Amino acid sequence: MKRVKLTVAYDGTNYCGWQIQPNGVTIESELNRHLSELLQEPIRVIGASRTDAGVHALGNVAVFDTEARMPAEKISYAMNTRLPADIRVQDSCQVPDDFHPRFCETRKTYLYQILNRRFPDPTRRLYSYFYYYPLDVEKMREAAVHLTGEHDFASLCTHKEEVESTVRRIYSLDVEKKDDMIGIRVCGNGFLYHMVRIIAGTLIRVGSGYYPPEYMAELLEKKDRNFAGETAPPQGLTLLKIDYLAAR
Amino acid sequence: MKRVKLTVAYDGTNYCGWQIQPNGVTIESELNRHLSELLQEPIRVIGASRTDAGVHALGNVAVFDTEARMPAEKISYAMNTRLPADIRVQDSCQVPDDFHPRFCETRKTYLYQILNRRFPDPTRRLYSYFYYYPLDVEKMREAAVHLTGEHDFASLCTHKEEVESTVRRIYSLDVEKKDDMIGIRVCGNGFLYHMVRIIAGTLIRVGSGYYPPEYMAELLEKKDRNFAGETAPPQGLTLLKIDYLAAR
Numbered sequence: 001m002k003r004v005k006l007t008v009a010y011d012g013t014n015y016c017g018w019q020i021q022p023n024g025v026t027i028e029s030e031l032n033r034h035l036s037e038l039l040q041e042p043i044r045v046i047g048a049s050r051t052d053a054g055v056h057a058l059g060n061v062a063v064f065d066t067e068a069r070m071p072a073e074k075i076s077y078a079m080n081t082r083l084p085a086d087i088r089v090q091d092s093c094q095v096p097d098d099f100h101p102r103f104c105e106t107r108k109t110y111l112y113q114i115l116n117r118r119f120p121d122p123t124r125r126l127y128s129y130f131y132y133y134p135l136d137v138e139k140m141r142e143a144a145v146h147l148t149g150e151h152d153f154a155s156l157c158t159h160k161e162e163v164e165s166t167v168r169r170i171y172s173l174d175v176e177k178k179d180d181m182i183g184i185r186v187c188g189n190g191f192l193y194h195m196v197r198i199i200a201g202t203l204i205r206v207g208s209g210y211y212p213p214e215y216m217a218e219l220l221e222k223k224d225r226n227f228a229g230e231t232a233p234p235q236g237l238t239l240l241k242i243d244y245l246a247a248r
Numbered sequence: 249m250k251r252v253k254l255t256v257a258y259d260g261t262n263y264c265g266w267q268i269q270p271n272g273v274t275i276e277s278e279l280n281r282h283l284s285e286l287l288q289e290p291i292r293v294i295g296a297s298r299t300d301a302g303v304h305a306l307g308n309v310a311v312f313d314t315e316a317r318m319p320a321e322k323i324s325y326a327m328n329t330r331l332p333a334d335i336r337v338q339d340s341c342q343v344p345d346d347f348h349p350r351f352c353e354t355r356k357t358y359l360y361q362i363l364n365r366r367f368p369d370p371t372r373r374l375y376s377y378f379y380y381y382p383l384d385v386e387k388m389r390e391a392a393v394h395l396t397g398e399h400d401f402a403s404l405c406t407h408k409e410e411v412e413s414t415v416r417r418i419y420s421l422d423v424e425k426k427d428d429m430i431g432i433r434v435c436g437n438g439f440l441y442h443m444v445r446i447i448a449g450t451l452i453r454v455g456s457g458y459y460p461p462e463y464m465a466e467l468l469e470k471k472d473r474n475f476a477g478e479t480a481p482p483q484g485l486t487l488l489k490i491d492y493l494a495a496r
Contacts, residue, residue, distance in 0.1 A: 011370040
């Protein structure tokens with residue numbers, strides 16, 4: 001038996017998210033089906049991040065055990081000849097038998113993209129949120145500073161009753177702008193349900209002048225999601241990468 | 249009667265190109281249908297560039313005449329509430345009655361994108377050509393120099409018998425690289441059928457070492473398409489803009 005780690009990129013447009021659903025095709029169900037066919041044994045992957053319907057990834061991580069003799073490094077190539085074009089394995093390698101994609105210390109990096117211009121661009125509609133009103137990126141940056149570091153993010157998540165703690169650490173939160181595309185790039189040790197999209201929706205309210213940047217400090221204090229902005233739509237979000245911090 | 253010019257962006261993935269086809273939906277047929285419904289009279293647009301199936305545009309141009317009283321500037325907004333999400337009008341304005349989108353002097357700018365990396369990226373698959381083998385961008389730039397200026401491009405087009413002349417002028421041909429994406433940006437006074445895609449396919453052969461950069465001069469002399477590279481696939485191509493040069 002060996003444990004194999006896959007790094008997986010996907011266009012989430014046509015999937016009901018990562019996690020297996022009773023109705024509807026998911027990234028997890030596609031991986032399980034094609035891995036089982038390839039390796040000729042029933043495979044069930046464990047995912048690192050259960051992205052929502054419509055959310056994309058360049059580097060989500062899935063782990064599974066197999067008895068198959070195929071070298072771990074070859075699995076990426078073999079899978080890519082079977083998977084649909086909107087899912088592509090970027091890397092496959094063997095990992096220690098006790099490696100778990102969710103219970104290890106990680107750094108996850110997400111990018112939320114906002115297309116801020118007068119008219120939508122059809123060629124970027126699937127990978128960004130079109131926002132018509134001009135956004136003040138400088139104000140969004142000022143607001144972002146309040147969220148970096150360790151905080152209780154109860155105001156910036158949903159389903160908080162499902163987790164033991166809503167405290168998380170954000171290592172960096174950068175608001176980039178290139179031409180008409182604004183990118184919110186956030187790196188942290190873990191994210192609560194809808195957290196990145198609610199951060200994006202709240203920063204959009206700051207950028208449009210609805211909240212002042214200082215409001216973010218007050219918002220964290222409230223510990224109540226009703227005081228934050230909308231959950232920004234899923235297609236703007238991409239999970240860029242998951243770094244596993246080496247055991248020390 | 250007034251003549252109206254539309255600047256149109258579209259994701260060509262799901263269309264049989266610009267031009268009306270007996271079977272299949274095209275950009276032209278969608279524009280005609282929705283303009284006719286909006287303005288309550290039969291409208292037939294004239295397009296500037298008849299892009300192929302799968303080719304994208306940020307700024308193609310369509311012109312039509314209408315008796316309707318709606319101000320030309322409002323037509324963009326009204327159309328965008330009717331059109332499918334993969335077509336968006338970027339601008340609408342009135343033009344002189346003798347303005348013709350094809351018979352005026354223009355500068356057209358195209359971008360051909362090549363994703364040059366080890367594994368495909370599903371989130372960019374619809375807007376670039378995935379090419380596995382490493383490309384030498386410096387050599388591609390050297391080759392591109394031979395194509396700038398006025399030349400007979402008979403070697404770099406198909407259906408040359410359908411045009412009076414295969415002489416065209418390329419104002420600039422730049423090979424850009426950002427991370428793993430190579431962009432071939434070409435600006436010229438007109439392009440022959442498949443010309444940008446054959447230029448891209450030939451530059452790819454130079455970048456992979458199959459042709460030396462100097463081969464481009466020889467290729468132009470041959471005036472024979474069989475000596476050029478493949479026609480690169482349509483999804484890598486985007487018509488960026490068409491500049492109409494002011495009458496002097």
